[in-house]
Amino acid sequence: MIVAGLGAMGSAAADHLARRGARVLGIDPWQPPHDAGSSGGETRLIRKAYFEHPDYVPLLARAYDNWADLEAETGDRVLYRTGTVYVGDPAGELIRGSRLAADTHGLPLLELDDPGLAELHPFLRRPEGYAALFEPDAGLLLCERAVAAQLRRAAAHGATLRYGERVLGFDRAGGPGGVEVSIGGRRVRAGALVITAGSWAPALLASLGLSLRVTRQPLFWIPAPAGFELGTVPCWAVQRPEAPGLFYGFPALPAAFGGHAGIKLAHHHPGEAADPDAPRSAATAAELTVLLRAVAPFLPALNGPALASKVCLYTSTADGHFVIDRHPEHPGVVFGCGFSGHGFKFASVVGEALADLALEGRSALPIGFLGLR
Ligand SMILES: Cc1cc2nc3c(=O)[nH]c(=O)nc-3n(C[C@H](O)[C@H](O)[C@H](O)COP(=O)(O)OP(=O)(O)OC[C@H]3O[C@@H](n4cnc5c(N)ncnc54)[C@H](O)[C@@H]3O)c2cc1C
Numbered sequence: 109m110i111v112a113g114l115g116a117m118g119s120a121a122a123d124h125l126a127r128r129g130a131r132v133l134g135i136d137p138w139q140p141p142h143d144a145g146s147s148g149g150e151t152r153l154i155r156k157a158y159f160e161h162p163d164y165v166p167l168l169a170r171a172y173d174n175w176a177d178l179e180a181e182t183g184d185r186v187l188y189r190t191g192t193v194y195v196g197d198p199a200g201e202l203i204r205g206s207r208l209a210a211d212t213h214g215l216p217l218l219e220l221d222d223p224g225l226a227e228l229h230p231f232l233r234r235p236e237g238y239a240a241l242f243e244p245d246a247g248l249l250l251c252e253r254a255v256a257a258q259l260r261r262a263a264a265h266g267a268t269l270r271y272g273e274r275v276l277g278f279d280r281a282g283g284p285g286g287v288e289v290s291i292g293g294r295r296v297r298a299g300a301l302v303i304t305a306g307s308w309a310p311a312l313l314a315s316l317g318l319s320l321r322v323t324r325q326p327l328f329w330i331p332a333p334a335g336f337e338l339g340t341v342p343c344w345a346v347q348r349p350e351a352p353g354l355f356y357g358f359p360a361l362p363a364a365f366g367g368h369a370g371i372k373l374a375h376h377h378p379g380e381a382a383d384p385d386a387p388r389s390a391a392t393a394a395e396l397t398v399l400l401r402a403v404a405p406f407l408p409a410l411n412g413p414a415l416a417s418k419v420c421l422y423t424s425t426a427d428g429h430f431v432i433d434r435h436p437e438h439p440g441v442v443f444g445c446g447f448s449g450h451g452f453k454f455a456s457v458v459g460e461a462l463a464d465l466a467l468e469g470r471s472a473l474p475i476g477f478l479g480l481r
Pocket residue numbers: 111112113114115116117118135136137138140144145146147149151152153154273274275276304305306307308309325326327374420421422444445447448449450451452453454
């Protein structure tokens with residue numbers, strides 16, 4: 109089994125395949141965890157009351173179980189259930205969709221009045237006309253730590269992980285099944301190829317005619333007011349009717365985690381088009397100003413200057429939903445792509461689904477709604 113790309117999804121696929129006894133060769137031009145793709149920047153939100161669509165909820169339940177299993181087996185803590193507060197227009201996607209997912213699947217999701225909000229998150233305000241919800245099961249994942257743990261477990265179960273090489277293409281192998289994979293200048297025959305190349309997947313999957321857009325996504329760390337630490341306040345996400353997407357942020361992580369000081373915040377919405385192979389322009393002070401202005405009615409205590417910034421990549425489908433399937437013309441090729449700025453939390457279950465498709469040609473996990481069709 110060859111896995112092309114060992115970021116969030118590929119490290120999980122290699123891990124699941126190796127633990128199920130497959131001989132695995134994982135390939136990546138960089139050495140993950142790195143920040144050249146979509147999986148850098150210390151933290152990712154994880155939540156279950158999924159406003160994007162209730163059909164994601166069963167996959168999330170499995171993802172939580174798989175993250176817990178990874179933690180138990182490796183001893184690395186990757187998930188912190190801080191809870192998350194959602195503040196938004198009651199008619200907007202965030203509030204309506206979160207309530208719908210929670211009602212459909214019986215998930216805990218609390219309606220907050222102002223004293224309740226102040227108690228949970230003393231820095232967060234609910235402007236007139238907005239609703240506030242609290243999801244106790246939501247929280248954050250440490251993204252680099254999670255990718256590293258998945259790769260370590262894959263290697264411990266025998267996977268060969270090769271860095272500094274690139275999968276360039278694939279072809280039908282002679283004889284029944286299988287695929288011939290071109291890696292650098294070599295051709296290697298495999299039982300299956302799993303394509304998890306993030307922002308580079310559009311090039312490898314060009315023949316599918318998927319509409320995948322790669323965009324530049326700035327994120328910032330700013331000074332944390334005292335009392336904004338992990339363990340003290342939940343994560344937060346806000347949606348304003350006059351702006352697309354969500355504005356969101358995390359508590360400040362302890363210095364012992366070795367990351368940036370301060371609190372991280374970002375805008376979840378596809379940004380400017382980007383070429384994953386071209387040098388990326390740095391995040392600007394003007395971009396931070398726009399972000400701080402958008403969150404000011406909700407978090408007036410937050411202010412710059414940026415302590416640090418990063419630019420990450422989204423690879424988005426037209427409707428923001430992922431695509432996980434087998435290649436229609438190459439039965440030996442399976443792929444997961446278009447994780448659209450909300451995929452990280454699913455990596456532990458996407459890896460399992462991809463391993464199912466590669467080993468058995470089908471998966472019992474409810475991924476049908478994410479199929480190519
Ligand atoms: C700023 C930002 C914030 C986000 N916030 C959240 C969040 O809060 N919650 C959430 O759930 N999700 C979030 N996401 C989305 C999530 O991080 C992504 O969906 C996820 O990381 C995508 O993983 P991936 O494995 O597809 O891509 P990547 O992790 O980028 O992995 C792709 C890998 O493929 C390798 N590669 C490239 N070309 C080749 C080749 N030819 N052959 C072999 N390997 C190759 C690359 O080097 C890379 O290692 C966010 C994303 C960004 C950018």
